[in-house]
Amino acid sequence: MRTIFFLLQKEFLQIFRNRSMLRIILIIPIVQLVILSNAANYEVKDLSIDVVDHDLSSWSRRLTHKLTASGYFRLNRQTFDREDGFRDLQRDQADIVLVIPPHFERDLVREDKVTLQLLVNAINGSKAGLANAYAGSIIRDFNRNIRTEWLALDERNGPPVIAVTFSNWYNTRLDYKIFMVPGILVVLVTMIGAFLSGMNIVKEKEIGTIEQLNVTPIRKHHFILGKLIPFWIVALFELAFGLLVGKLVFSLPMAGSLWLVFLFAAVYLWVMLGMGLLISTFTETQQQAMFIAWFFVIIFMLMSGLFTPVENMPHWAQVITWFNPIAYFVKVIRMVLLKGSGWADIQFFLLVMLGYALVMNGIAIWNYRKTS
Amino acid sequence: MRQFFVFARKEFYHIFRDKRTLLILFGMPVVQIILFGFAITNEIKNADIAVLDQSRDYYSTRLVQKLTAGGYFRIDRRLQSHRTIEDAFREGRIKMAVVIPPEFGQSFFHLKKAQVQLLADAGDPNTATTLINYASSIIGNYQQELNGQTQLPLTIDTTVTMQYNAALKSVFLFVPGVMTLILLLVSAMMTSITIAREKELGTMEILLVSPLPPPLIVLGKVVPYIVLSFINALMILALGVFLFGMPIRGSMVLLLMECVLFVLTSLSLGILISTVTDKQQTAMMASMMGLLMPTTLLSGFIFPIESMPLPLQWLSNLMPAKWFIIILKDIMLKGAGLEVIWLQTLVLCGMTLLFVAMSIRNFKTRLS
Amino acid sequence: MQPIVTNALTKKFGDFTATNAITFEVKQGEIFGFLGANGAGKTTAMRMLCGLLRPTSGEARVAGYDVYTQADKVKRNIGYMSQRFSLYEDLKVKENIRFYGGIYGLGNEAIREKTRQLLQKLEMEAEADLLVSALPLGWKQKLAFSVAILHDPSIVFLDEPTGGVDPITRRQFWDLIYEAASRGVTVFVTTHYMDEAEYCDRVSIMVDGRIQALDTPRQLKAQFGADSMDDVFLKLARGK
Numbered sequence: 001m002r003t004i005f006f007l008l009q010k011e012f013l014q015i016f017r018n019r020s021m022l023r024i025i026l027i028i029p030i031v032q033l034v035i036l037s038n039a040a041n042y043e044v045k046d047l048s049i050d051v052v053d054h055d056l057s058s059w060s061r062r063l064t065h066k067l068t069a070s071g072y073f074r075l076n077r078q079t080f081d082r083e084d085g086f087r088d089l090q091r092d093q094a095d096i097v098l099v100i101p102p103h104f105e106r107d108l109v110r111e112d113k114v115t116l117q118l119l120v121n122a123i124n125g126s127k128a129g130l131a132n133a134y135a136g137s138i139i140r141d142f143n144r145n146i147r148t149e150w151l152a153l154d155e156r157n158g159p160p161v162i163a164v165t166f167s168n169w170y171n172t173r174l175d176y177k178i179f180m181v182p183g184i185l186v187v188l189v190t191m192i193g194a195f196l197s198g199m200n201i202v203k204e205k206e207i208g209t210i211e212q213l214n215v216t217p218i219r220k221h222h223f224i225l226g227k228l229i230p231f232w233i234v235a236l237f238e239l240a241f242g243l244l245v246g247k248l249v250f251s252l253p254m255a256g257s258l259w260l261v262f263l264f265a266a267v268y269l270w271v272m273l274g275m276g277l278l279i280s281t282f283t284e285t286q287q288q289a290m291f292i293a294w295f296f297v298i299i300f301m302l303m304s305g306l307f308t309p310v311e312n313m314p315h316w317a318q319v320i321t322w323f324n325p326i327a328y329f330v331k332v333i334r335m336v337l338l339k340g341s342g343w344a345d346i347q348f349f350l351l352v353m354l355g356y357a358l359v360m361n362g363i364a365i366w367n368y369r370k371t372s
Numbered sequence: 373m374r375q376f377f378v379f380a381r382k383e384f385y386h387i388f389r390d391k392r393t394l395l396i397l398f399g400m401p402v403v404q405i406i407l408f409g410f411a412i413t414n415e416i417k418n419a420d421i422a423v424l425d426q427s428r429d430y431y432s433t434r435l436v437q438k439l440t441a442g443g444y445f446r447i448d449r450r451l452q453s454h455r456t457i458e459d460a461f462r463e464g465r466i467k468m469a470v471v472i473p474p475e476f477g478q479s480f481f482h483l484k485k486a487q488v489q490l491l492a493d494a495g496d497p498n499t500a501t502t503l504i505n506y507a508s509s510i511i512g513n514y515q516q517e518l519n520g521q522t523q524l525p526l527t528i529d530t531t532v533t534m535q536y537n538a539a540l541k542s543v544f545l546f547v548p549g550v551m552t553l554i555l556l557l558v559s560a561m562m563t564s565i566t567i568a569r570e571k572e573l574g575t576m577e578i579l580l581v582s583p584l585p586p587p588l589i590v591l592g593k594v595v596p597y598i599v600l601s602f603i604n605a606l607m608i609l610a611l612g613v614f615l616f617g618m619p620i621r622g623s624m625v626l627l628l629m630e631c632v633l634f635v636l637t638s639l640s641l642g643i644l645i646s647t648v649t650d651k652q653q654t655a656m657m658a659s660m661m662g663l664l665m666p667t668t669l670l671s672g673f674i675f676p677i678e679s680m681p682l683p684l685q686w687l688s689n690l691m692p693a694k695w696f697i698i699i700l701k702d703i704m705l706k707g708a709g710l711e712v713i714w715l716q717t718l719v720l721c722g723m724t725l726l727f728v729a730m731s732i733r734n735f736k737t738r739l740s
Numbered sequence: 741m742q743p744i745v746t747n748a749l750t751k752k753f754g755d756f757t758a759t760n761a762i763t764f765e766v767k768q769g770e771i772f773g774f775l776g777a778n779g780a781g782k783t784t785a786m787r788m789l790c791g792l793l794r795p796t797s798g799e800a801r802v803a804g805y806d807v808y809t810q811a812d813k814v815k816r817n818i819g820y821m822s823q824r825f826s827l828y829e830d831l832k833v834k835e836n837i838r839f840y841g842g843i844y845g846l847g848n849e850a851i852r853e854k855t856r857q858l859l860q861k862l863e864m865e866a867e868a869d870l871l872v873s874a875l876p877l878g879w880k881q882k883l884a885f886s887v888a889i890l891h892d893p894s895i896v897f898l899d900e901p902t903g904g905v906d907p908i909t910r911r912q913f914w915d916l917i918y919e920a921a922s923r924g925v926t927v928f929v930t931t932h933y934m935d936e937a938e939y940c941d942r943v944s945i946m947v948d949g950r951i952q953a954l955d956t957p958r959q960l961k962a963q964f965g966a967d968s969m970d971d972v973f974l975k976l977a978r979g980k
Contacts, residue, residue, distance in 0.1 A: 006842030042498035122534035160484035168494030212826035
């Protein structure tokens with residue numbers, strides 16, 4: 001036990017003495033958390049619209065006004081020339097172009113039917129879908145209004161309707177930040193806690209001090225623990241600090257028990273620490289270790305459901321995420337913080353993590369023994 | 373000049389001798405682009421939902437059938453009471469719950485108004501909004517179907533054209549971003565680390581006392597990586613086109629030139645990082661922490677820039693990736709020429725020059 | 741019981757035999773020089789004795805413990821200083837001493853006392869709070885040696901300890917070694933410097949994994965009819 005104490009003391013001294021490392025560990029992640037959480041937002045607002053109005057009648061003007069007054073659309077340009085609309089689409093000046101044909105009002109009355117044209121920039125498919133849905137519902141609404149006005153109809157004489165009401169649970173204001181903050185925090189904690197530890201062992205290999213340690217009576221598991229525990233502590237501290245910042249800056253809800261979050265994090269970090277250890281056993285230089293660590297961090301991060309839901313992935317990709325520790329932690333931290341999920345809901349995930357932690361550290365230690 | 377080639381050749385030897393690193397340099401982008409190209413998508417398929425159907429008549433059953441028919445929704449479970457809804461959400465599987473109150477058909481035909489309630493897990497606001505939109509439009513269609521095809525007076529029809537991406541494939545949105553991200557990170561990280569490594573091992577000093585002028589030394593280190601990164605860019609481009617069906621509607625020559633430009637930008641960024649850090653570990657952490665997250669989040673790769681708060685929109689202008697993503701999308705998807713993307717090209721040129729100038733300055737102050 | 745006893749100690753890496761059945765004994769308090777060209781098998785032999793490598797065959801007992809089964813006890817009773825610098829550059833002098841003292845199980849009081857003695861002996865009291873990276877190389881080597889014998893091991897292994905050090909510092913370094921030997925510490929040292937071989941009580945010379953000669957420097961010179969250890973070494977090395 002005393003040996004571990006001395007190892008820990010040494011590691012902490014080394015960590016805290018390295019100023020630039022300290023900045024990377026403590027300040028950059030928090031700054032990123034605060035800034036980047038604001039960036040992660042799919043919310044579609046202020047869609048810019050070009051209206052090509054060939055009619056310029058009172059109804060076409062009313063439709064234009066209804067669109068811009070809805071709060072979803074911002075009028076970018078009103079024009080007579082379709083080409084203007086196309087050009088704006090190409091230059092990303094407009095997201096959507098509405099073309100109102102000549103004699104829109106007259107034909108609507110005389111022939112009971114006119115066709116509007118809607119051009120949507122569809123490179124961003126989900127945005128295009130939303131733009132289309134918003135525009136469609138406004139146009140339908142407009143249609144219903146003028147119909148009842150023109151025919152002097154009573155609403156109740158219309159056809160039966162299915163009234164759809166909806167409510168957004170757990171996040172009524174559809175605040176994207178409270179969705180992103182926990183996820184980004186997971187990635188930051190992972191990068192710090194897990195990959196620095198592996199790198200640290202490789203560093204001792206590279207500068208040769210590991211030789212010296214090997215002839216001392218330090219036991220292998222003491223050495224490993226001495227290397228991993230400091231980063232485990234730093235990472236947990238970072239998580240606590242990040243949650244505090246999230247609470248203060250973003251009013252992050254904490255519906256569930258924070259103990260559960262930390263319990264899960266404690267186990268999760270051992271998976272990642274074990275992975276760092278494993279990487280350190282089959283790399284000789286920090287460069288190699290970093291490349292490999294980096295490769296996995298990116299894959300883990302982008303396939304964790306952090307930015308795009310796991311459920312949207314093709315099945316084979318979802319299978320891959322079963323082996324992605326970040327995916328578990330991102331899911332659990334969101335469940336607990338946002339929905340207040342409890343022990344019963346997360347125990348399966350915790351068990352999986354525990355399994356991975358054992359397997360990962362088992363392989364790493366076995367490999368570590370073999371190579372030294 | 374001869375010395376320079378000798379030097380560049382040494383650098384090539386370094387790279388090609390180290391099989392492991394080589395595998396990483398070329399294998400990594402391929403694996404990543406394949407994984408991300410398929411996996412990063414906003415297209416909703418088979419979202420798990422829970423259904424609480426309290427009327428269980430013919431019409432409500434058909435409504436549920438309609439919901440699941442399109443491939444958007446999949447029924448994870450049927451609930452018996454309101455109280456179980458919350459538990460279902462907490463378990464973390466379902467994304468939305470559909471509640472159909474009693475006597476659905478009855479109300480529709482006699483009261484001319486039936487209720488359906490959609491409860492979405494807005495923990496993920498984007499998915500929640502999209503699911504509600506999908507479900508509403510399916511229910512809307514069902515309503516029309518129940519009403520029959522009676523032609524109403526004064527009907528406004530809308531024909532919708534989805535420009536540039538008729539199938540609404542999210543591949544077109546994300547693949548340019550994936551290409552940019554990987555190219556940027558691999559290029560920037562490669563140079564920053566090799567130079568930092570040379571410093572750490574002390575071999576940099578040996579090179580600096582050689583008769584070659586320092587800028588030439590750095591150039592010699594970088595030339596092989598320009599070649600490698602360009603090969604990487606070609607591979608990534610080829611994967612984008614052949615695997616993901618990205619079109620190249622604009623000029624191929626222009627596209628390749630822009631790729632070279634972006635490779636240069638990334639490499640000069642890497643050099644800049646290496647001039648401000650001494651240790652490999654720091655260089656690596658700087659490129660990982662400093663580049664990875666900001667680039668992913670601020671470049672418009674995943675999250676649209678126009679949704680960000682204004683200060684972040686300004687900040688996003690500092691991301692080289694942002695400009696290249698626009699260039700890629702414009703050339704490949706919109707068939708734009710230089711007259712459309714001259715500004716972005718100019719910005720990238722300016723950034724490259726700036727990075728190089730700053731590196732040279734840092735380099736000089738270090739030497740004196 | 742001799743501090744180091746080996747019998748036909750052999751290490752093979754695949755087809756390559758790094759050390760081929762070496763047999764020797766080292767006496768208590770002796771300075772034992774272990775010489776050989778690069779690749780002759782010195783380091784491999786030393787690593788086996790320190791418990792870092794498992795021998796392929798043969799026997800070895802260090803400080804009375806078997807290197808196969810009691811590697812832990814061996815480690816507890818030896819000091820080791822590798823050719824690569826073994827202190828942490830980003831720790832202070834004091835902190836390095838404390839760390840190594842701690843992992844050898846010294847108590848806090850003992851560590852404090854040892855630190856004081858050590859700094860006094862090396863005349864480095866003023867530098868106790870400096871980072872090791874700020875010390876000149878010669879000082880670092882002396883410090884590393886002192887740290888290696890901090891826990892009073894009965895044997896200390898030195899792997900080319902004076903590489904890259906100026907002659908004056910080397911002299912001072914050897915004074916430290918003599919001083920340790922006079923206290924009964926057995927010193928096992930590999931070196932490239934033939935003048936250092938003259939300082940040893942006995943010297944063994946390895947060629948191609950075998951010990952080709954083992955005796956006092958004086959006897960070796962007589963045996964090979966040479967003026968200096970340099971000549972002895974060259975004759976042996978060429979003789980193959």
